[in-house]
Amino acid sequence: MASFNRTTLPDNVRTNGATPNPWWANAVVYQIYPRSFQDTNGDGFGDLKGITSRLDYLADLGVDVLWLSPVYKSPQDDNGYDISDYQDIDPLFGTLDDMDELLAEAHKRGIKIVMDLVVNHTSDEHAWFEASKDKNDPHADWYWWRPARPGFEPGTPGAEPNQWGSYFGGSAWEYVPERGEYYFHQFSKKQPDLNWENPAVRRAVYDMMNWWLDRGVDGFRMDVITLISKRIDPAGRLPGEPGSEIADGPVGEEGYSNPNPFCADGPRQDEFLAEMRREVFDGRDGFLTVGEAPGINAQRNEHITDPANGELDMLFLFEHVDCDCDGIKWKPRALDLPALKRIMAGYQTAVAKAGWASLFSGNHDQPRVVSRWGDDSSEENRVRSAKALGLMLHMHRGTPYVYQGEELGMTNAHFTRLDQYRDLETLNAYRQRVEEAKVQSAESIMAGFAARSRDNARTPMQWDASTYAGFTAPDAASEPWISVNPNCAAINAAAEFDDPDSVYGFYKRLIALRHANPVVAAGSWELIDSDDEHVYAFVRTLGDERLLTVVNLSGRTVDLPAESAALLGAVAGDAGEVAADAIVISTYDADHAAASITSGALAPWEGVVVRL
Ligand code: GLC
Numbered sequence: 105m106a107s108f109n110r111t112t113l114p115d116n117v118r119t120n121g122a123t124p125n126p127w128w129a130n131a132v133v134y135q136i137y138p139r140s141f142q143d144t145n146g147d148g149f150g151d152l153k154g155i156t157s158r159l160d161y162l163a164d165l166g167v168d169v170l171w172l173s174p175v176y177k178s179p180q181d182d183n184g185y186d187i188s189d190y191q192d193i194d195p196l197f198g199t200l201d202d203m204d205e206l207l208a209e210a211h212k213r214g215i216k217i218v219m220d221l222v223v224n225h226t227s228d229e230h231a232w233f234e235a236s237k238d239k240n241d242p243h244a245d246w247y248w249w250r251p252a253r254p255g256f257e258p259g260t261p262g263a264e265p266n267q268w269g270s271y272f273g274g275s276a277w278e279y280v281p282e283r284g285e286y287y288f289h290q291f292s293k294k295q296p297d298l299n300w301e302n303p304a305v306r307r308a309v310y311d312m313m314n315w316w317l318d319r320g321v322d323g324f325r326m327d328v329i330t331l332i333s334k335r336i337d338p339a340g341r342l343p344g345e346p347g348s349e350i351a352d353g354p355v356g357e358e359g360y361s362n363p364n365p366f367c368a369d370g371p372r373q374d375e376f377l378a379e380m381r382r383e384v385f386d387g388r389d390g391f392l393t394v395g396e397a398p399g400i401n402a403q404r405n406e407h408i409t410d411p412a413n414g415e416l417d418m419l420f421l422f423e424h425v426d427c428d429c430d431g432i433k434w435k436p437r438a439l440d441l442p443a444l445k446r447i448m449a450g451y452q453t454a455v456a457k458a459g460w461a462s463l464f465s466g467n468h469d470q471p472r473v474v475s476r477w478g479d480d481s482s483e484e485n486r487v488r489s490a491k492a493l494g495l496m497l498h499m500h501r502g503t504p505y506v507y508q509g510e511e512l513g514m515t516n517a518h519f520t521r522l523d524q525y526r527d528l529e530t531l532n533a534y535r536q537r538v539e540e541a542k543v544q545s546a547e548s549i550m551a552g553f554a555a556r557s558r559d560n561a562r563t564p565m566q567w568d569a570s571t572y573a574g575f576t577a578p579d580a581a582s583e584p585w586i587s588v589n590p591n592c593a594a595i596n597a598a599a600e601f602d603d604p605d606s607v608y609g610f611y612k613r614l615i616a617l618r619h620a621n622p623v624v625a626a627g628s629w630e631l632i633d634s635d636d637e638h639v640y641a642f643v644r645t646l647g648d649e650r651l652l653t654v655v656n657l658s659g660r661t662v663d664l665p666a667e668s669a670a671l672l673g674a675v676a677g678d679a680g681e682v683a684a685d686a687i688v689i690s691t692y693d694a695d696h697a698a699a700s701i702t703s704g705a706l707a708p709w710e711g712v713v714v715r716l
């Protein structure tokens with residue numbers, strides 16, 4: 105039984121009729137972070153067998169695709185985003201047989217599986233990197249090796265080829281005495297960047313991708329895929345290298361410059377993606393490609409995802425999840441709703457005619473959305489705000505992504521001590537900013553971590569109220585690798601599964617709505633009441649169908665803003681009442697929604713979709 109395309113979509117979903125609809129145009133993707141999803145052997149780490157054992161839950165939720173964060177062989181420096189063998193499964197997660205079983209069982213239920221593809225970098229323990237340390241090996245040029253600056257003792261401060269810092273703290277260059285040179289790493293020093301300028305690197309990547317697709321996987325989520333093409337001068341020198349024609353950027357408060365402007369969306373980005381499409385995907389169907397796309401703006405999203413250009417199906421952009429901090433991640437600030445609306449509107453309009461949008465508010469790198477933009481301080485507001493945020497996102501045009509536990513309204517970890525964190529970005533930031541560069545106080549950064557650390561989304565999935573939340577057996581030999589949120593006593597799948605009023609029940613309805621209503625998947629999108637500080641409102645249109653979504657993203661009762669009120673007034677007519685059957689979906693019950701509209705005010709975190 106295939107669960108795709110439960111309804112027939114009109115022909116203009118992405119391209120105004122130029123090509124047939126892709127199967128994923130009304131699909132919903134669910135992201136699994138395997139290490140935190142379900143442990144089956146009591147070692148405290150989730151595994152592939154655990155995912156297989158939960159497929160019926162995912163089928164019940166109604167999702168079409170699972171994206172698995174990396175399960176390949178890895179030293180686990182960055183929880184698997186550092187891969188030492190692309191064609192094997194890490195023993196932590198199981199075996200290739202377990203992967204084949206998961207694929208078969210998922211496909212039986214009409215669920216596709218998309219793997220994470222991490223090819224901007226490998227692990228420093230990958231055989232390619234090991235070989236690359238030898239200047240005479242054929243792999244010598246597979247990474248970004250550079251000599252020390254002339255006049256400096258290699259390996260001493262200041263000898264690095266340029267001033268780039270890594271996103272995970274410290275220099276982006278690591279010295280290897282064996283080769284007598286430095287290698288470049290945008291992320292941790294155990295994640296050396298591959299040299300995509302080298303055609304042999306690209307060939308090896310495409311071969312590996314084909315091997316997985318032949319094995320039965322249904323596509324890839326491509327990790328930082330917009331960082332693969334670096335800006336170099338005609339002689340191949342990176343910015344700021346001795347003799348380079350390209351100047352380095354300014355040095356920031358931690359003593360390094362930022363490589364991002366020179367590595368994001370580089371000169372050969374489109375060429376590499378189009379080549380990958382030809383070499384890997386041409387001649388196949390039924391797959392999905394989604395690129396993680398730091399540094400890509402809405403207009404470039406249109407270009408990359410326009411099928412006419414043969415690159416990727418969709419991208420994850422980041423402006424909307426970066427808008428609530430002051431440039432520095434660890435200095436969060438309150439959400440400015442009109443700013444968020446402007447960013448989302450920019451995404452939506454850029455792909456109105458061609459290209460496609462992905463829709464997400466959480467993933468394994470982001471805090472939990474209910475704690476971030478909602479309110480998890482009381483049970484009532486947690487449930488209300490989780491539904492309101494889900495409704496807001498899912499009523500946009502594009503492909504929604506649900507991050508594991510989001511459908512339960514899982515919250516941030518609320519850690520208060522550094523030793524509760526596991527994430528290397530978090531731990532490195534503390535060392536760098538508090539201890540070394542002394543640019544932020546311990547108190548301030550701990551508040552920043554509580555709001556923004558990636559570990560907020562990585563605590564174990566809350567299946568039930570038992571010790572360890574059903575993630576692993578209560579008497580398991582090992583504790584979970586990161587602590588379970590104590591709020592699993594109240595927030596868990598067992599408690600929500602059969603309750604239609606739960607966050608889970610609501611997500612189930614949102615997913616079903618997209619499958620059943622072409623206007624939700626494909627209708628045009630128009631923002632209204634853009635300056636309103638509490639209400640997010642927009643209109644979707646497809647043929648004669650028009651849906652108005654109004655969501656109060658605040659904890660107070662608010663008046664309907666002018667444009668929404670006018671549209672709803674027309675629906676209500678002379679009697680001034682909205683019939684309950686005009687309500688398509690609502691976060692409170694339909695009678696409450698109808699009464700709110702009639703009275704012209706929305707209750708705290710109330711959201712409603714009305715057929716106009
Ligand atoms: C992506 C991943 C993140 C990882 C980084 C380096 O941003 O989502 O988890 O740390 O790439 O691979």
Ligand code: CA
Pocket residue numbers: 143144145146147148149150151196
């Ligand atoms: Ca395990």
